[in-house]
Amino acid sequence: MNPYWGKDFLGFFFTLFERVFLFMTGRGDALFSDELQLLILGMLSLSCGLIGAFLLLRKMSMLANSLSHTVLLGIVITCILFRFADIDMQSIDLKILMGAALISALLTAGLTELFTKLLRLQEDASIGLVFTGLFSLGVILVTLYTSNSHIGPESVMGNVDALHISDLKSIFFILMLNVAAVALFYRQFQITSFDPVLAKTLGISVTFFHYLLLFLCSATVIGAFRAVGVILVLAFLVGPFLTARLLSHKLKHILFLSPLLGISASLIGVALSRHFLSVFNMPLSTGSIVVLTIAAQFVAVLTYKSLRKSKLIKA
Amino acid sequence: MFFTDPIFSTTIWASSLMCLTAALMGVIAFLQKRSLIGETLSHATYPGVLIGGWIFSLFFADSFLGVILGSVSFSTAALFSLRYLEKKRVSQDASLCFVLSTFFALGVLIASRLQTVKASLYQQIQVYLFGQTATMRDEHVVIYAGLSLIIGAFLILFFPRIKLLLFDKEYARGKLKHTFWNSALSLLFIVSICIGIRTVGIVLMSGMLIAPAVFARAFTNRLSHLFLIAGTFGAMCGFLGNILSIVFSLPTGPVIALLGCVSAVGALIFSPKRGVLFRTVRILKFRLHTMEENLLKSIFKKEGASLAELNDFHPIHPYFLKLALTRLKRDRFLQSSRGIYSLTPEGNRKAVRIIRIHRLWEVYLTEFMGQSVEKVHRSAEEMEHIITPEIESRLTDLLSNPRKDPHGAPIPGRHDESILG
Numbered sequence: 163m164n165p166y167w168g169k170d171f172l173g174f175f176f177t178l179f180e181r182v183f184l185f186m187t188g189r190g191d192a193l194f195s196d197e198l199q200l201l202i203l204g205m206l207s208l209s210c211g212l213i214g215a216f217l218l219l220r221k222m223s224m225l226a227n228s229l230s231h232t233v234l235l236g237i238v239i240t241c242i243l244f245r246f247a248d249i250d251m252q253s254i255d256l257k258i259l260m261g262a263a264l265i266s267a268l269l270t271a272g273l274t275e276l277f278t279k280l281l282r283l284q285e286d287a288s289i290g291l292v293f294t295g296l297f298s299l300g301v302i303l304v305t306l307y308t309s310n311s312h313i314g315p316e317s318v319m320g321n322v323d324a325l326h327i328s329d330l331k332s333i334f335f336i337l338m339l340n341v342a343a344v345a346l347f348y349r350q351f352q353i354t355s356f357d358p359v360l361a362k363t364l365g366i367s368v369t370f371f372h373y374l375l376l377f378l379c380s381a382t383v384i385g386a387f388r389a390v391g392v393i394l395v396l397a398f399l400v401g402p403f404l405t406a407r408l409l410s411h412k413l414k415h416i417l418f419l420s421p422l423l424g425i426s427a428s429l430i431g432v433a434l435s436r437h438f439l440s441v442f443n444m445p446l447s448t449g450s451i452v453v454l455t456i457a458a459q460f461v462a463v464l465t466y467k468s469l470r471k472s473k474l475i476k477a
Numbered sequence: 478m479f480f481t482d483p484i485f486s487t488t489i490w491a492s493s494l495m496c497l498t499a500a501l502m503g504v505i506a507f508l509q510k511r512s513l514i515g516e517t518l519s520h521a522t523y524p525g526v527l528i529g530g531w532i533f534s535l536f537f538a539d540s541f542l543g544v545i546l547g548s549v550s551f552s553t554a555a556l557f558s559l560r561y562l563e564k565k566r567v568s569q570d571a572s573l574c575f576v577l578s579t580f581f582a583l584g585v586l587i588a589s590r591l592q593t594v595k596a597s598l599y600q601q602i603q604v605y606l607f608g609q610t611a612t613m614r615d616e617h618v619v620i621y622a623g624l625s626l627i628i629g630a631f632l633i634l635f636f637p638r639i640k641l642l643l644f645d646k647e648y649a650r651g652k653l654k655h656t657f658w659n660s661a662l663s664l665l666f667i668v669s670i671c672i673g674i675r676t677v678g679i680v681l682m683s684g685m686l687i688a689p690a691v692f693a694r695a696f697t698n699r700l701s702h703l704f705l706i707a708g709t710f711g712a713m714c715g716f717l718g719n720i721l722s723i724v725f726s727l728p729t730g731p732v733i734a735l736l737g738c739v740s741a742v743g744a745l746i747f748s749p750k751r752g753v754l755f756r757t758v759r760i761l762k763f764r765l766h767t768m769e770e771n772l773l774k775s776i777f778k779k780e781g782a783s784l785a786e787l788n789d790f791h792p793i794h795p796y797f798l799k800l801a802l803t804r805l806k807r808d809r810f811l812q813s814s815r816g817i818y819s820l821t822p823e824g825n826r827k828a829v830r831i832i833r834i835h836r837l838w839e840v841y842l843t844e845f846m847g848q849s850v851e852k853v854h855r856s857a858e859e860m861e862h863i864i865t866p867e868i869e870s871r872l873t874d875l876l877s878n879p880r881k882d883p884h885g886a887p888i889p890g891r892h893d894e895s896i897l898g
Contacts, residue, residue, distance in 0.1 A: 223574040224513055231680075281745040281753050286512040287687050294684025295738030298731035301607065305727055393520065393680075394585065397578035400571055447589035453582035460575075464565065 166196045171437040198325055200432045202389050203452055205333045207398055207424025209340045209382045214399035215416050216375055219355040223400055228270050228293035229380045230392040235300035236266025236380065238307065259332055263381035269296060271376050329388055336385040340378055344417075347371065352413060390449035398424060401456035408463045427455040491618040492610040492676040493715035496685055496733065498625040499673040500711025501632055502666045503686030504693065504703050508643050512687045517559065517577040518552045519670045519682035523584030523605075525551030526674070527591055530602050540598065541617055544605070548671040555580050556663060608678030608730030610719050617675075624672050628665050632704065640700055676715065678730030685711065688737030695748035710740070767862045768793070768801045770831050773810060773820065777828035781819040825894055832896065833889045835861040836882035837872050843883045844876065850883045
């Protein structure tokens with residue numbers, strides 16, 4: 163029996179504290195769906211907050227948008243390469259995940275660069291051309307390969323309620339990957355983002371870290387694939403950073419703030435979703451509530467800042 | 478059989494017309510270098526499609542008009558949000574991404590509610606995600622076709638103004654009702670997106686905005702031709718995409734988008750004017766030409782040379798060296814006996830002319846451009862292959878037919894066959 167059943171917004175948090183306490187004291191039992199969602203969304207926000215900052219500092223967010231579309235093709239190709247009889251989107255194991263992330267990052271970034279440099283196409287058009295082409299190829303291949311026309315919409319929308327304990331494993335793995343990369347290469351990422359010329363003189367390969375970041379991004383998008391879908395994950399990448407950017411100008415603070423904002427949005431979102439289900443008997447998509455919470459955070463901070471600027475609120 | 482089948486015929490034509498409209502508006506976005514805005518605006522229609530459809534379904538049997546109204550209003554709202562964020566100095570790529578996913582999230586939220594309240598309507602509306610042509614009814618076809626024609630007519634009627642807006646912003650800002658026309662274009666852009674999502678789908682709509690423009694740009698520099706080619710190409714993609722999607726029972730949107738993207742890339746590679754293939758061929762031809770002239774020069778200076786000697790002097794792949802030498806022999810500039818290449822009288826004249834141009838250019842650079850003597854050689858090495866006889870005679874006149882170059886070496890006369898010290 164799910165202890166969150168019938169709880170409203172505040173009740174959700176009380177129950178959550180109670181359960182956390184039980185876990186801390188070693189009396190916890192199985193994870194319930196709300197907790198699973200919370201963990202997955204929280205880890206996702208943490209991953210996205212870390213790499214989102216670097217993506218945005220390099221003005222690569224539309225490339226992230228491309229990746230979010232092209233991971234579908236990456237997954238399909240990897241599945242075909244690994245000769246699986248059918249593509250089972252229910253569980254994406256780590257092997258497929260890493261392969262797909264690598265393939266989609268290389269394909270997307272490589273082709274976009276090829277189009278701008280070799281074919282001399284303006285950048286916005288090459289980005290658009292590459293991801294729509296690869297995504298439609300992905301959808302067509304999935305349809306042909308699985309004769310299942312639902313995968314397309316599912317990949318776009320995501321479904322938190324269908325999450326499984328195995329998703330927790332893959333998202334944890336991705337989180338560790340992101341944390342390790344950012345912790346190990348923090349300085350390299352920082353220098354290549356802010357001063358590519360300095361990076362070159364210091365002997366840091368800008369291209370390598372560009373692709374590393376893209377790889378991390380596509381791995382994260384794939385991790386988010388089942389939970390929130392490939393489009394909503396963009397808000398996890400971009401939103402908390404924009405809010406944090408309003409609050410601070412220091413990279414370290416932003417790297418701390420944006421995961422925090424994302425995690426708090428996940429908490430509020432899951433609680434709100436539970437609240438709507440309990441009080442109004444309305445099952446709503448949790449992922450979208452979290453994204454709207456992220457947007458609300460941004461709007462709230464922005465309003466606060468503008469009010470302070472116009473001296474309506476005293477600092 | 479698809480042409481005569483009554484179910485498919487009208488819908489396919491309407492669908493082609495919808496793609497045509499999207500292609501035309503896509504050209505405008507492409508020229509403004511704002512192609513990706515279509516991606517955001519099309520995703521932002523999702524909540525509008527759902528809400529509009531839902532509200533209208535409460536009052537009417539057919540929720541179709543609501544879908545159009547809803548999508549237009551939400552897309553417009555997204556455009557205003559983008560403008561607002563721009564004012565707040567959020568960088569453009571970030572705001573595009575953020576608005577896109579926030580609006581889409583709103584759509585997903587509404588969809589999750591609609592799914593439980595009105596499952597049948599939800600199923601109907603989901604086709605807007607990836608597009609579907611076959612389920613369009615006659616009255617839909619009429620409205621979509623009508624809207625497409627209105628947009629097309631607007632573009633034709635006001636073509637000169639649009640041209641001004643696109644290419645002479647400063648003038649347009651002063652003289653014309655700049656804001657009015659810009660808003661009109663934005664509205665038409667949005668309407669074309671809202672029409673197009675029925676057949677290409679929300680997720681892939683931006684492909685149909687971008688691909689025709691890219692395709693057309695590969696062939697022409699003129700705005701009118703750009704519109705014509707992009708429009709025709711868009712309509713053809715819509716038409717073929719529909720037929721292919723029926724034949725292979727695939728979702729319509731991805732097939733149309735893939736068709737568009739693949740042909741656009743094809744055009745970028747193979748187009749005669751701007752395509753990468755012909756450009757590469759032109760570049761390689763020029764390189765070969767340069768190589769040949771350099772070979773003539775070195776054979777002239779050495780008064781005959783073997784292949785090995787030449788390769789020492791020109792460290793390139795022997796294959797290319799042989800190719801260049803064969804071509805020179807074919808053009809009767811070279812002759813060879815026992816492995817030693819020497820110049821024919823014609824080759825001799827050509828070599829002398831190249832050296833003459835080289836030294837003339839050096840004189841020009843030092844006397845007219847104020848370059849120091851040590852620096853001029855490199856530039857002359859390049860110009861000697863480019864300067865035409867007309868420029869040569871102009872240079873001779875300008876420099877009053879000099880006899881010595883800046884390094885003190887003699888410059889041969891125009892008809893000389895050798896260089897006399």
